[in-house]
Amino acid sequence: MTTLSNTLRIHTISLGCPKNRVDTEVMLGTMLSSIQAVDTPEQADVVLVNTCGFIEPAVQESVQTILETADAIADLNPKPLLVVTGCLVMRYEQELRQELPEVDLFVTIPQQKELPALLKQALHRNIPNERSRALSTSPGYGYLKISEGCDNACRFCTIPSLRGPLRSQPVDTIVNQAKHLLSQGVKELVVIAQDVTAYGKDLGMQHGLETLLERVLPLDGLEWLRLMYLYPAGLTNERLAFLASCGKPLVPYLDIPFQHSHPDILRTMGRPFMHDPLEIVSRIRTHMPDAAIRTTMIVGYPGETNAHFQHLVQTVQAIRFTHMGVFTFFPEEGTPAAAMKGQVDQTVKEDRKTRLMEIQAEISRENLCAYADTLQPVLVDEPCPEWEGLFTGRTWFQAPEVDGVTYVSGPGVEPGKLVQARIHETKTYDLVGLVE
Structure with missing residues (x-):
């Protein structure tokens, strides 16, 4: 590798x-x-580890990664x-400073924008502070973060204590970020926030998400926009009527973290929505009949009975989500749910x-059978290392990193391209597809 002076x-x-x-990109x-x-x-001269601390497994992974990295460079x-x-x-x-002396520099989230100055002080090198973003995803897509923090008070969640209250980015700032990503050749923008539907409330906007989409969707070069x-x-x-009216490039894909189905559990979770998810899904399908719906569920929440x-099993079987992730409840320190009575045994969780994921696996297998021998748009992400000429990509109902993939091959297939595959x-x- 050639190192620049x-x-x-x-x-x-x-x-x-x-x-x-x-x-990290910022x-x-x-x-x-x-x-x-x-x-x-x-x-490297600098090794930067950006950690997650949302739930206990993420904490363990972060600590293990720090220790392994420290050992590799010791x-x-x-x-x-x-x-x-x-x-x-x-x-x-404070605990990390005491327990991990191998770490040279701890940087809080508010300090991240000061990283050049902190490195300059630590390394005694001149590092200019710039305003750009280093894209690290596959060339076809990029994440568009529209807000930070969250005002919802879910009793199991640590995010408000870690990231603070809702702070929406101004519309012009987001539009400029979107233009920057598209200028890099990105074809898909994945809109992310802790709660995308809350965008703009802290700025006094009544229809913040709608206002934002009206500015971003017409941008040149945008093929897909996905809401997470x-x-x-x-x-x-x-809102659903508005989303249904947008058409391309907004893909009919909705990522909705229901977390549970039973009103008793939703109420004790402190969710801002405490009705049967079937009602919301019915509403979605009235406006967007062909929408792909992804969700996450938590099992073993305190007080969850058989x-x-x-009830959750029957709801999942009735809705037949396109994608579903399942987490076991973790009593996170500092959250109200950690102190609740009725904690569920880990084996039961x-x-x-396992039971819920087995059900979803069968649903997913049956759902995907409907796409056999159809022509689908596939955004190509990267070469498949095991097979020369084979690439991984995604069709419109597959979000990056969290859903399944479409393996694709054929003429003209390369990372960053949007192709039509059978x-x-x-x-x-x-899925497995071929460009004809």
Whole structure:
């Protein structure tokens, strides 16, 4: 690898959700002309680990990653500077400083915009502070983060304590970010926030999401726009009618974290929506009959009985979600749910998760069979390392990183291209297509 003179070699590890990935891209963008991305910690002058601290498994993964990275660079001379940032630092900064002396620099989330100055101080090097963004996704898509924080008071969630209240980006700022991503060749914008439906409320906007989409959807070069993290309470008939009227490039894909189906559990969760998800799904299908719906569910929440779980099973079987993720409840320190009575045994939680995912696997397998021998648009992401000439991509109902993929091959297939592929094989979660 050729190293540019006076260039800071940096290796990044971004854990957790796409919102974290955007933070990493923005941090790198603050010093874009001064850095060179390298593939391994051993090649780097700086190793940056952006952590997740949302739930206990994420905390464990973050700590393990820090320890493994510290071990990998411990004997190097000169030793790279180890920098740790993200939600784990926000949640456990003092404990981390005591328990992880291997880390050279802890950076809180508010300090991320000051990273060039912090590195300049630590390394005694001049690092100009810039305003850009270093895209790290596959060339076809990019994440568009429209707000930070959350005003919802879900009793199991640590996000408000880690990220603070809702803070929406101004519309013009988001439009400029979208234009920047599209100028890099991005064809799909994935709109993300902790609650996309709440966008603009803190700015006094009554129809913030609608206003934003009216500005972003007409942008040149945009082929697909996908909405992630839509809270059920925000999916009113008025909003759904608007979304249905948008047409291309808005893909009919709705990511709605229902979390549960039983009103008793939803009430004790403190969810802003406490009705049967069937009502919301019926409303969606009235306005958008062919919409793909993704959701997440939590099993083993305090007080969840067998009857509550069976209600959830029956709801999942009735709705037949396009995609569904299932989490076992974790009593996160500092959340009201952690102190609730009726904590469920871990073995029971795991059994319920397994059962629900088995049901969803069969639903997904049956859903995908309907696409056999159809022509589908596929946005190509990257080469498949196991097979030369085979690529992974996604069709309109597959979001990056969280859903299944479409394996595609044929003439003109390359990363970043939107191609038409004939689906000739369907699997449990994936499709296989050929460009004819």
